[in-house]
Amino acid sequence: MQVQGTIRLDKRTKNLAKRLKPGEIALIDHPDIDSTAARMLVEAKVAAVVNAGESCSGRYPNLGPKVLLDAGIPVIDDAGEHLFKGIKEGEQIILRGRDVCRGEDVLAEGQLLDQEIVAHQLEEAKRNLGSELQHFAENTLTYVTKEKSLLLDPAILPSVATPINGRHALVVVRGESYKEDLAIIRSYIRDVRPVLIGVDGGADALIEIGLRPDIIIGDMDSVSDKTLRCGAELIVHAYSTGESPGLKRIEELGLSAKICSVPGTSEDIALL
Secondary structure (H helix, E strand, C coil), rough: CCEEEEEECCCCCCCHHHHHHCCCCCEECCCCHHHHHHHHHHHHHCCCCCCCCCCCCCCCCCCHHHHHHHCCCCCEEECCCCCHCCCCCCCCCECCCCCEEEEEEEECCCCCCCCHHHHHHHHHHHHHHHHHHHHHHHHHHHHHCCCCHHHCCCCCCCCCCCCCCCCCCCCCCCCCCCHHHHHEEEEEEHCCCCCEEEHHHHHHHHCCCCCCCCCEEEEECCCCCHHHHHCCCCECCCCCCCCCCCHHHHHHHCCCEEEEEECCEEEHHHHH
């Protein structure tokens, strides 16, 4: 395998996907890359992916590497975090087998993934899943004991101008096959006309199929400027300290938004 092209790099895959152009090489640092992030790279039509981290660490079965290989995208895995210091955005890089090269100089050596390797990694991860779930359960119980007030105290939610009472609500979140799922329920959306709530990039998916979200909720780090300007009611998820990086972006766009500092994820707020 040999691929030559312009390289783009970012440790946040969803941010990198916005900058990538077809035929470019993506340098990421995404351990256990999930299928949603992998699909973003596929949709960007990258020529190849170099992952500084382990695409499948074995902690749990993740489908990201398989999604990339199924799309015909070569993946050099576990190439090392030092690449982010040794490579500049926009450089011409050559991938030769498992080597990442600048001209004749080898900058890093990783593992060139193939379907057999990924299948083996998935089987190993499935065997480890039991111990990971036990560890997760123990951490959850410890967290609940320490932070029970977060669960027991009532959440303070901002008032919304969008009429919700008595209506169906559809919350759209990026995930496995979320665009296909939206297409399947298109007739439901047309007939029932639910309140459309987009969580970050999920709002972009609504716009892409010709629907305008009524409410957009999230950190505002993975939704496009165009979608933010669509006229939806905006609710920014803030930290428990009240700090809200997303609000800065909203204000830079000349827009206004309500702030919600409820603990949990943006998806949690949308469901509340």
